[in-house]
Amino acid sequence: MDNISTTIKTLVKKHGKKRESLLPVLQGIIKQENFLSEYAMVLVATELDISAAEVYGTASFYSFMNHKKGGKYIIRICKTITCSMKGKIQVLQAIEDMLKIKVGDTTPDGLFTLLETNCLGWCHKAPAMLINDEVYTSLTPERVREILSEYLTKNK
Amino acid sequence: MESYHLKRIDFIFKNENDWKDVLSRALASDKQLILNELMESELKGRGGAGFPTGLKWKLTADEKSDEKHIICNADEGEPGTFKDREILTQVPFKVLVGMAICGYVIGALKGFIYLRGEYTFLMPELEKAIKEFEYYCKEINFKFSIKIFLGSGAYICGEETALFESMEGKRGEPRNKPPFPTKNGYLGKPTVVNNVETLAHTYTIFKYGAKQFYDLGVQYSRGTKLFSVSGDTPKAGIYELELGMTLEQFVDDFGDGDTKAVQVGGASGFLVPRKLFSQTIIGFKGKLEGHSLPTGGSMMLFNSSRSMFNVLSNYLYFFHEESCGQCTPCRVGCQVLLNGINEVKKGERSTLYLDKLLQLTETMKQTAKCGLGQSVANSFSSIVENFKEEMIY
Numbered sequence: 001m002d003n004i005s006t007t008i009k010t011l012v013k014k015h016g017k018k019r020e021s022l023l024p025v026l027q028g029i030i031k032q033e034n035f036l037s038e039y040a041m042v043l044v045a046t047e048l049d050i051s052a053a054e055v056y057g058t059a060s061f062y063s064f065m066n067h068k069k070g071g072k073y074i075i076r077i078c079k080t081i082t083c084s085m086k087g088k089i090q091v092l093q094a095i096e097d098m099l100k101i102k103v104g105d106t107t108p109d110g111l112f113t114l115l116e117t118n119c120l121g122w123c124h125k126a127p128a129m130l131i132n133d134e135v136y137t138s139l140t141p142e143r144v145r146e147i148l149s150e151y152l153t154k155n156k
Numbered sequence: 157m158e159s160y161h162l163k164r165i166d167f168i169f170k171n172e173n174d175w176k177d178v179l180s181r182a183l184a185s186d187k188q189l190i191l192n193e194l195m196e197s198e199l200k201g202r203g204g205a206g207f208p209t210g211l212k213w214k215l216t217a218d219e220k221s222d223e224k225h226i227i228c229n230a231d232e233g234e235p236g237t238f239k240d241r242e243i244l245t246q247v248p249f250k251v252l253v254g255m256a257i258c259g260y261v262i263g264a265l266k267g268f269i270y271l272r273g274e275y276t277f278l279m280p281e282l283e284k285a286i287k288e289f290e291y292y293c294k295e296i297n298f299k300f301s302i303k304i305f306l307g308s309g310a311y312i313c314g315e316e317t318a319l320f321e322s323m324e325g326k327r328g329e330p331r332n333k334p335p336f337p338t339k340n341g342y343l344g345k346p347t348v349v350n351n352v353e354t355l356a357h358t359y360t361i362f363k364y365g366a367k368q369f370y371d372l373g374v375q376y377s378r379g380t381k382l383f384s385v386s387g388d389t390p391k392a393g394i395y396e397l398e399l400g401m402t403l404e405q406f407v408d409d410f411g412d413g414d415t416k417a418v419q420v421g422g423a424s425g426f427l428v429p430r431k432l433f434s435q436t437i438i439g440f441k442g443k444l445e446g447h448s449l450p451t452g453g454s455m456m457l458f459n460s461s462r463s464m465f466n467v468l469s470n471y472l473y474f475f476h477e478e479s480c481g482q483c484t485p486c487r488v489g490c491q492v493l494l495n496g497i498n499e500v501k502k503g504e505r506s507t508l509y510l511d512k513l514l515q516l517t518e519t520m521k522q523t524a525k526c527g528l529g530q531s532v533a534n535s536f537s538s539i540v541e542n543f544k545e546e547m548i549y
């Protein structure tokens with residue numbers, strides 16, 4: 001059995017073979033694989049005994065359930081008004097310059113994907129971003145360069 | 157020293173280490189008495205809609221069913237709101253005990269916390285708290301468990317029926333109401349959905365009695381509320397204040413001296429221009445003098461350097477992205493509004509077109525299926541009507 005089917009079997013066992021388990025199972029896959037492949041969705045459908053179209057239809061509703069293979073680290077920068085007012089554009093520019101990618105892209109080494117997202121709930125410490133589940137607030141171009149450098153060093 | 161005129165209150169974040177006593181005491185109390193206390197406090201939902209909490213619990217308690225649920229709504233997706241995260245971080249036990257008391261009163265054995273995916277980092281600490289809490293429940297022979305359900309980046313799942321759909325493993329598309337959740341909620345069973353802050357308040361009301369809460373605030377808007385303050389303010393942060401203040405009082409305390417407008421209630425709320433500060437009251441609708449504005453607590457301040465066009469277009473973009481797409485007025489309406497204000501700004505359409513767009517928001521208010529589509533009109537009309545010149549030039 002390949003890696004992903006073992007993962008899915010374990011997840012279904014943990015959450016139970018019922019429709020209510022669909023989101024937790026998909027979230028578990030993303031946690032491990034960083035994205036939801038078509039193959040994985042078909043496997044989930046078989047395991048939960050629902051149609052693959054149902055799985056795809058559900059997954060495609062949620063903005064955190066990316067179907068495109070992304071980077072190891074998904075950067076989500078908040079684009080809601082307060083972050084924009086507090087210098088999000090400059091921070092975004094600094095990320096784009098440093099990683100040489102635009103919003104929506106993944107770095108060629110597969111390390112980072114850069115995305116924008118709606119309010120992260122840190123308006124009092126704007127601008128804010130997530131890198132996977134980790135939160136970074138009160139960002140400045142300098143600060144964001146430091147943060148990304150740390151990730152780069154960690155992955156040398 | 158920072159100076160404040162508005163009274164600062166500390167119910168929610170006050171550190172209290174007696175949650176076990178509070179829970180035990182609740183479980184030994186008469187259910188009807190707990191309900192009475194809650195109704196006497198006149199606590200209304202802190203998630204935005206302001207439904208009386210005591211009544212919600214009572215309606216659910218009155219339903220006959222083999223299974224019921226209590227769900228804590230921690231989806232906190234409204235732009236400019238960030239208080240629920242802080243409650244769950246600082247005083248999680250108040251929320252857990254609030255849920256347990258509700259479970260006891262309505263007859264639910266299971267509680268869920270619907271936590272937005274953006275707050276995944278809260279999981280380890282919250283799970284630790286739940287473990288400790290469940291351990292105590294076992295100790296005192298109270299059958300009640302709490303599970304966290306994680307969202308995945310969809311604002312609409314904060315709407316209670318979309319939340320059920322999401323928890324049931326489906327697309328987060330709101331259902332028709334009625335039937336209401338109190339009758340037909342998660343898995344078709346009677347369900348109470350309460351905001352994080354509402355539940356924390358039930359803890360204090362139970363512990364200290366209804367009077368302490370009721371004595372604060374004003375008629376129809378009793379008690380305190382957490383405000384998430386952001387934007388052009390030297391005091392961005394979370395503050396617990398009495399309901400019933402005027403926006404003028406608020407701006408006196410929190411403004412930067414140059415406040416041009418305040419968005420009350422997030423993207424789905426209203427923009428209030430300076431000239432209306434003194435007659436705008438922060439609280440639920442009632443027979444108060446002046447214009448009262450309910451809010452989930454999001455207060456975004458804008459000073460004179462800000463373009464209201466940018467503010468509106470940011471909100472419309474948000475709605476356009478977060479609309480679940482289920483009903484036409486909202487799906488298409490959001491797009492037309494967003495394109496429309498851009499076309500007017502660029503001079504591609506006459507300024508009269510803004511009136512057409514205003515009519516469209518009115519239609520959306522009447523015909524959209526859920527609160528998202530219905531409330532686009534709030535920010536749209538309040539911004540366009542008060543800052544028309546900024547929409548055009």
Ligand SMILES: Cc1cc2nc3c(=O)[nH]c(=O)nc-3n(C[C@H](O)[C@H](O)[C@H](O)COP(=O)(O)O)c2cc1C
Nearest residue numbers: 201202203229231232233314315316350351354527
């Ligand atoms: C589009 C939309 C989003 C919502 N998001 C939230 C939310 O994030 N948190 C919340 O508590 N209520 C939210 N609500 C309100 C809920 O539907 C529900 O009224 C509330 O959770 C009830 O709890 P309360 O009575 O304690 O306020 C939202 C409503 C709508 C229409």
Ligand code: SF4
Nearest residue numbers: 480482483486526529
């Ligand atoms: S109003 Fe918008 S969000 Fe609500 S059901 Fe209709 S399309 Fe979905």
